[in-house]
Structures are given as C-alpha cells and as structure tokens.
Amino acid sequence: MNYEGTKFSKSRGIGVFGDDAMKSGIHSNVWRFYLLYRRPETQDSAFVWDDFVLVNNCELLNNLGNFVNRALVFVSRFFDGKIPSMEDLQSNDVEFLAQVNHLIESYISHLEACRLREGLRDVLAIARLGNGYLQASQPWVTVKSEETKSRAGVVVGVAANVACVLGLLLYPYMPSIGQQIWHEQCNVPMTALSLLPLLRQDCRLPQLLARGHTIGKPTPLFCKIDTIEASRLSKLFSGGRSEDRKSPLNEPGD
Template sequence: FPSALLGTGENWTLMKNISVTEYLNYESGKFSKTKGIGVFGNDAKATNIPADVWRYYLLSNRPEASDAVFTWGGLQIKHNNELLKNLGNFIYRVLSFIAKPEGAGYGSIIPEAPNADIHPLSQSLAETVGNLIQQYIDAMDKVKLKQGLKIAMAISSEGNAYLQVSSCSFLC
C-alpha cells in the first residue's frame, strides 16, 4: 500500500510505525468466532457495557509484549478499581471542588496558576506529573499504548493522593 501511495506522486502522509501485538486469549482458551468462543462486536454491544469501558479494558490489557487473556472478572476489576475508584474519583473530586461556591472553592472558575509562593506539596505534584507526562509522551512516541495508558492512570493516582493529603484550608 505505501508503494501505491508513493506511485501517485502526491504528498500523502505515510506510516511511521506499525503497532503489532501478541495474542489476546479468551478466559482459558483462544477466541474462535466459528466455535462461538469469546466476545465479538455484536456480543460486546449486547452487554450494554459502555464502549469506553471496553476500550479502557482492551487497551489496559493489550498484549504488546506477550500474550494476554480477556476475562470477565478482569474487566470488572479494571472497571471498578481503575476507572471508577481512580479516574472517576479524581474527576469527581476536582469538578466538585471547582464547582463549590466562592470561599469554599472556586465558584466554577478555574483560577490562574500562582507565579510565586507555590506550596511544597503543589511543587512536588507539579514535578511528579511533569515527569509522568514526559514518560507518557515517550511511551506514545514508541507506540506503547498500554504503557501510555498506565502512565496516564498514574497521573490520576497522583492527583487523588494530592487531594487526599491536602486540607481545605490549604486549597481554599
């Protein structure tokens, strides 16, 4: 296909990386559409599990370096412990705090970042998140999607930890 694009003489964007994976197995065996073993597009839709939950689970369980196994229990654990308890909790806490009326929060307006006198806890968070963002960029540049997602979730974990140890008197 790339040679066909080049042959046209037009300025097409060509692929720079090809992302390949190992095998994703189903529970204790292999996926087999002919034998009805596994979960396929229509089956996934019929579960009424939101598409983003499927996307998260499949990316977080992506067989990049070795075979991986799809399990219903694994899907439930990733959904409950990572999406809800980690990311969902972090988003809820941040939005709830921003939405609090002025005096208790920010009155639904995100303030400008301070230029000086940054609290040491905030400074530490900024440095940690800055390092994680660089790791994320490096992973994505190498098409390490699973690793990139894991790093993104680590940023969420750092945010949750920051909010947990911060008192309202510090944040308000």
C-alpha cells in the same frame, strides 16, 4: 489475546466479539480502555471477566473518574465554578507538579515507541497521584476557614488543571471521554487539542484553566460494573448457540 483460559471462537460462541460488545450494555469506552490496558505488546494476554470488572471499578471508576470528578466538583462547590488563584505554591504542590511532568514525559516517550499500554498506565498514574495530592491537602477542610481558604484554592486550582490535561492525554485512547473532560466539563475550547503536539515538545503540564475561568458542570464519567451482571455475561459468552446470546436489559451509558 485469549478468552478465559481458552481461545476465542466465533463458531463455538466463545468470547466477546464486536456485535456482542455492542449488546453487552457496557459502554464502548470501557471496552476500548480495557483492550488497550491489556494490550499484548511483548507477550500474549487474556480477557478474564473478573479482571475486566476489577480494572473498570478500580482504575476507571475509583481512580481516574474519581480524581477528575473530585477536582471539578471542588471548583463548583467551593469556588462558585470559577478557578481560584494558584499563586503561592508550596513545596508539596511543586513536588506534585514535578511528578506529573515526569509522567507526561514518560507518556510521550511510550506513545512515540508505540507502547500504547504503557502510555495509558502513565495516565492512570497521574490520576493516582492526583487522588493522593487531594487526600493529603484536604481542601474540603482548609476551605472552611478564611485564613486557609486561599490554600484550598491553590490545591483545587492545581488539581483542576491536572484533570483538564488528563482529558487531552486520554484523547488518543478514549476520544469521547477525553473531550467530555476538557471541553464539556472544564469548558475549554476544542482547539485545546492542538496542544497535544506542544506537550511532545515541552513534556510539561500546560495551564489550561486560568484564574477566574468558569468550568462546566462536573458529572461522573464511569459506572460500576456489578459482579453478578459480569458473571452472567461470562456464562453467556463461554460457548453456546448464537440465539442464546441475548442483549442484557441495561443499556450503554452516554
């Protein structure tokens, strides 16, 4: 992997190394994610700060984090924190779940072939489908009427289950984030991790959150990276004396 069009060089202060990443103010999960997202599997790749910011803000914050947070917040806000009934699936629910199952199968195939980057992109594709599913179903609208509230419940229940499984799929890539999703926010026991081998066998979405299950407190998973701060870091790590590479003021997230 190259750095901003040139080679990494510890002696010349070019590039971000382990100790620099720790001092950058950017959470280790984000570094881990980006390096896997841009992992050179068939050809060389490069670390570019503009791309780093774009991937964090679009894929982690607006896609993955947004879907998980929306799905669980809807459970908390509209259904008192309890998973509603998911009976009476409609055709769009079935189609959504079929697409998710297909991506789980693809994810497993990619991991078995050590194509980690592609497996991670399957996870992001599931989140993207989830956002589209919520946007098309609009449970925040249907929940307002007693006649359609049960329909909102189906959508929210399905979305919450997909969000929970995303936590398991993320675990090999971002262990603390995966655990935060399924264990802390979805309130599923740590033993759920034992389902990962079963996913390999079944290649389909397990129902981890049954009707009446009480979830934990939904909280945002990721933070936006400011382009001004990224520009400052880009200059900081583009070459210079080690004493000039000072730690930023903002601290890493939890």
